[in-house]
Amino acid sequence: MEELVEAIRRQCSPQVWQRAVQLAQTATVSGKRTHNAEIEVRVITRGGMASPLVCLAPAELDWSCECESNDDACVHVAASALWVREAMARGEEIPGLHAPMAKIAYRLRREEGLLRLERFFRRGDSLVPLQVRLTQLQRRGAEDELGVSQADITADLALSGIISGKIPRPLMARVLAALAECDDVQLEDVPIRIGEPRPVICAQVDDHADGFQLKAVQDPAISELFENGAVLHGGVLRPIGELELSNRDVEELRKGKLYEFGRVADLVGRVLPTLAERLPVSVRSQILPSATAMLHACCCGPTSTAMRSRCCR
């Protein structure tokens, strides 16, 4: 390897060599030894940029790089040869191969009531911010060595050009659906589960002196609301689900509606089942036991799976 480094240095201009020395100190190199004892690597800068593919052949004192440089030895070749030599001096048998592969890490944070996403390359405990879109890395063919999964690419596409930052509300549902499939997702440095969409409001049935009160309230299981379209619901991060109700219906529900005892059959047989197809319904009434039984009987029937998932929790 020493001879190869020396051969490369002789072909480099002093400027390129100097840049390569600096790059080898700050960057990392990821790659593999090929079957014919050549070394294929990419230089990953501290900013997460992957270089074009470099091939080093220590036995033949030969090298190549896929970049467009016309130099006999480009900065990528020189930097990776220097890095490999140092790695070998440290006793690493094959550079990059035994180091844990860089994976994409997702870090969600609160910022002024909004949900913000940062993406990183994680290798062991070190996080390097992602600075280009994964689809750009993919075009350079660098994603294999970087451990980029299909879920990471889906998330990249869902982010629609955003590398890191506040998640725009129109993209929230797609972004969270993609993140649900990704391995390393944390909210404020704690792993977070991502779930199905959830409306902000639910309908509650409470006892009333004259019967039952039906009222739309903010779902009590929601502990936090992000203005850009997400909720923390039962410790699970979810996109805000669309309500299949008109604004007028929602307004009426928010005001609350009284069903007298005489209308219990209508409430249980028609109103609640219809409502439960559109938003979560929670029956808190203590004196609606037969009605609750009826409600469950109707929604757990073979015909209404939509309701079963919402009311029989």
Ligand SMILES: [Zn+2]
């Ligand atoms: Zn190059």
